[in-house]
Amino acid sequence: MSVNPKILIDCNRSKANLKAVFEDVRFSDITFRPHYKTHQSIGAGMWFRNAGIKKITVSSLPMAEYFAAGGWDDILIALPLNTNHIAQYDALASKIKLHLLVDNNEVLSLALSGIKNPVSFYLKADAGYGRAGWPAENTREFLQAFQLIAKKGTHSFSGILSHFGNTYGAKSVEEIIDINLSSITRLRVLKEFMESQTGMPCPLSIGDTPSLPHYTPEMLKNISELRPGNFVYYDMMQVALGSCNINQVSAALEADILSMYPDRNEVLIHAGAVHLSKEICLMPDGKPGFGALVRLYEDSIGEVIEGCFVDRLSQEHGILRVTPVFFKEFRSGDTVGILPVHSCLMVAANSK
Amino acid sequence: MSVNPKILIDCNRSKANLKAVFEDVRFSDITFRPHYKTHQSIGAGMWFRNAGIKKITVSSLPMAEYFAAGGWDDILIALPLNTNHIAQYDALASKIKLHLLVDNNEVLSLALSGIKNPVSFYLKADAGYGRAGWPAENTREFLQAFQLIAKKGTHSFSGILSHFGNTYGAKSVEEIIDINLSSITRLRVLKEFMESQTGMPCPLSIGDTPSLPHYTPEMLKNISELRPGNFVYYDMMQVALGSCNINQVSAALEADILSMYPDRNEVLIHAGAVHLSKEICLMPDGKPGFGALVRLYEDSIGEVIEGCFVDRLSQEHGILRVTPVFFKEFRSGDTVGILPVHSCLMVAANSK
Numbered sequence: 001m002s003v004n005p006k007i008l009i010d011c012n013r014s015k016a017n018l019k020a021v022f023e024d025v026r027f028s029d030i031t032f033r034p035h036y037k038t039h040q041s042i043g044a045g046m047w048f049r050n051a052g053i054k055k056i057t058v059s060s061l062p063m064a065e066y067f068a069a070g071g072w073d074d075i076l077i078a079l080p081l082n083t084n085h086i087a088q089y090d091a092l093a094s095k096i097k098l099h100l101l102v103d104n105n106e107v108l109s110l111a112l113s114g115i116k117n118p119v120s121f122y123l124k125a126d127a128g129y130g131r132a133g134w135p136a137e138n139t140r141e142f143l144q145a146f147q148l149i150a151k152k153g154t155h156s157f158s159g160i161l162s163h164f165g166n167t168y169g170a171k172s173v174e175e176i177i178d179i180n181l182s183s184i185t186r187l188r189v190l191k192e193f194m195e196s197q198t199g200m201p202c203p204l205s206i207g208d209t210p211s212l213p214h215y216t217p218e219m220l221k222n223i224s225e226l227r228p229g230n231f232v233y234y235d236m237m238q239v240a241l242g243s244c245n246i247n248q249v250s251a252a253l254e255a256d257i258l259s260m261y262p263d264r265n266e267v268l269i270h271a272g273a274v275h276l277s278k279e280i281c282l283m284p285d286g287k288p289g290f291g292a293l294v295r296l297y298e299d300s301i302g303e304v305i306e307g308c309f310v311d312r313l314s315q316e317h318g319i320l321r322v323t324p325v326f327f328k329e330f331r332s333g334d335t336v337g338i339l340p341v342h343s344c345l346m347v348a349a350n351s352k
Numbered sequence: 353m354s355v356n357p358k359i360l361i362d363c364n365r366s367k368a369n370l371k372a373v374f375e376d377v378r379f380s381d382i383t384f385r386p387h388y389k390t391h392q393s394i395g396a397g398m399w400f401r402n403a404g405i406k407k408i409t410v411s412s413l414p415m416a417e418y419f420a421a422g423g424w425d426d427i428l429i430a431l432p433l434n435t436n437h438i439a440q441y442d443a444l445a446s447k448i449k450l451h452l453l454v455d456n457n458e459v460l461s462l463a464l465s466g467i468k469n470p471v472s473f474y475l476k477a478d479a480g481y482g483r484a485g486w487p488a489e490n491t492r493e494f495l496q497a498f499q500l501i502a503k504k505g506t507h508s509f510s511g512i513l514s515h516f517g518n519t520y521g522a523k524s525v526e527e528i529i530d531i532n533l534s535s536i537t538r539l540r541v542l543k544e545f546m547e548s549q550t551g552m553p554c555p556l557s558i559g560d561t562p563s564l565p566h567y568t569p570e571m572l573k574n575i576s577e578l579r580p581g582n583f584v585y586y587d588m589m590q591v592a593l594g595s596c597n598i599n600q601v602s603a604a605l606e607a608d609i610l611s612m613y614p615d616r617n618e619v620l621i622h623a624g625a626v627h628l629s630k631e632i633c634l635m636p637d638g639k640p641g642f643g644a645l646v647r648l649y650e651d652s653i654g655e656v657i658e659g660c661f662v663d664r665l666s667q668e669h670g671i672l673r674v675t676p677v678f679f680k681e682f683r684s685g686d687t688v689g690i691l692p693v694h695s696c697l698m699v700a701a702n703s704k
Contacts, residue, residue, distance in 0.1 A: 003413060003414070003436070003437060003440070004434075004436070037667055037668070059667060059668040060622075060668055061355060062355070079610065079622060079668055079669065080610040080611045080620060081610070082356075082608050082610055082622060082685070083684055083685035084355070084356070084608055084685055084687075085355060088355070103611050104611045104612065104684055106683070106684060107610075107611065107684045107685075110685075130616070131620070131664070131666070131669060131671060132610075132611060132620050132669060135615075165666065256434050256436055258431065258432040258433070258434055258459075258484075259432045259455050259456045259459065259484060260456065263487075264482070268432060268483070268484050270412075270431060270434060273629065273631070273697055274697065274700040274701070277625065277629065277630055278629055278630040278631050278697075279625070279630050312483070314483070314517065315389055315411060315696055315697065315700065316389070316411040316412055316431050317431065317483060317484060319483060331458070332435055332456055332458060332459045333434070333435035333436055333459075333462075335436075344667055345625055345626065345630075345667065348626040348667065349626070349701065
């Protein structure tokens with residue numbers, strides 16, 4: 001018997017989330033390569049396959065091996081490649097079309113000579129986020145990388161990839177749009193340079209969930225591929241960013257009420273940092289919290305329980321801040337749902 | 353082949369950490385019931401057994417079942433009991449001496465009638481932390497709980513348990529001592545009340561790692577049992593709190609360097625929030641971070657790499673803030689060790 005806490009996925013909400021994006025006319029000329037680090041599930045992957053998705057993104061070698069075993073045959077590992085894993089990349093490349101990411105030409109040289117089966121390389125550009133990638137203006141590095149790949153001959157070039165992760169910290173829709181406009185402009189200049197120097201197409205791959213609702217045709221000009229992942233489940237961070245409404249969040253933690261403290265309007269649940277992660281964001285009423293409360297039904301997520309949220313977390317304890325009316329309806333042993341701050345981390349924490 | 357990131361435990365450091373505590377003369381009259389949520393490992397448990405430990409604490413039912421299967425036969429689940437798990441508690445109680453925690457008399461009544469095999473109950477007192485437990489002054493609730501247990505007859509009473517988790521937020525040693533003095537005083541009053549009313553002994557069980565170095569004989573008077581857990585590994589939070597020195601931290605994450613960014617004194621490693629957790633604390637140089645850097649040897653943790661720490665984390669990416677000299681010694685593909693902010697969460701994240 002599986003005991004709580006455990007994750008409940010509302011499949012109908014997830015499928016509706018996918019449909020809303022994949023059928024959006026703004027994206028009719030775009031290839032989607034969605035990021036599967038959010039759900040890490042062969043089952044959830046089938047919803048994407050049924051929507052026509054054939055190419056996917058993952059964030060680690062074990063995740064790539066898992067999805068390859070599940071029948072996916074065009075996979076990008078979107079973490080700069082690890083030279084200690086060359087044998088494993090080579091083995092995987094004998095089975096599927098494997099794309100690797102690189103932002104260092106010493107690393108690229110090792111990979112080019114070490115990997116015998118053909119792989120394809122994306123070059124990572126930093127367009128302002130400041131995490132990984134060559135700054136988009138370092139054209140010399142990108143050109144050298146392209147030339148190293150071309151000279152070797154065995155492997156191919158997938159294009160320039162960038163992740164505008166700074167949208168997650170945006171304080172307004174305007175800021176999300178500004179980040180996109182300035183970042184895309186930097187990538188377009190790089191693309192033009194590369195195409196003029198190489199005479200070959202240089203596709204651009206971008207895409208994060210906070211930006212999804214805000215793309216305009218002008219912004220998507222010259223963009224070949226989008227790689228959002230979180231939108232399959234969404235979460236409270238995306239609600240706070242305005243990427244979705246709270247009724248679209250489709251992953252919840254099923255947590256049992258252990259004890260009630262009406263004197264302090266608090267409730268103890270079995271749900272801790274090991275289940276929800278310590279990621280924090282603003283809840284709908286403006287206070288920081290670790291998750292919002294919802295009713296759960298057999299296979300679906302129900303109504304938000306207004307004014308109630310996860311206030312504190314330790315390893316296995318969660319303290320809910322609740323309203324006085326909560327104590328009239330709920331008691332110890334009842335199960336509530338928690339909409340997480342970050343669904344990717346919640347899923348990763350509960351699925352290992 | 354197991355690939356990085358993965359955990360390295362320095363067994364010699366761990367055993368020395370245990371020895372320092374278990375052989376401390378201050379604790380010669382105390383029973384230890386150490387918390388195993390830190391290591392969650394049958395192997396690490398053997399070091400405790402070899403040091404004479406027979407009673408243990410865990411924080412969930414699956415953890416209790418795991419250690420029971422590993423030969424431990426006196427286990428406390430130190431999370432208020434879940435009425436949905438009564439059948440599982442009953443099954444476990446047929447095999448071992450099981451202690452359950454309670455802070456609600458409705459819950460206790462359900463457990464008393466539902467569990468057929470004898471268990472023993474600790475009553476949880478809140479002595480100032482404000483997470484779980486009856487406030488220590490609610491003597492009526494404690495007495496009622498004792499009477500419910502006595503009336504039923506099948507089960508027994510283990511004593512009053514409290515966790516001074518507020519020591520983790522202390523800003524100084526004085527504050528840790530103050531929290532202990534005021535909390536222990538509240539528990540002693542409760543103990544005296546219970547013993548006077550029941551005519552039976554009312555043992556007190558306390559104990560967290562930040563308090564360990566600071567107990568005096570006066571503080572430990574009337575305390576029967578200590579339940580610290582973190583001290584087997586320690587971590588950067590305990591270094592910041594002054595519970596240990598950085599060379600006692602015995603759990604590290606082995607992480608590979610993926611890319612180097614000397615222009616911004618940063619380095620990309622494969623180690624993210626899913627491996628280290630998003631817990632943050634002050635690093636030795638006073639800046640907040642997600643872990644400190646160390647050299648690793650085959651089975652041991654080596655020297656601190658001065659001035660280097662984990663500055664930012666996303667799901668699988670970690671960004672190190674490093675010194676210019678770092679780039680002279682290390683390159684992509686090299687492995688570094690990360691001393692985590694919170695070893696319990698790191699171990700939980702990597703051992704499921």
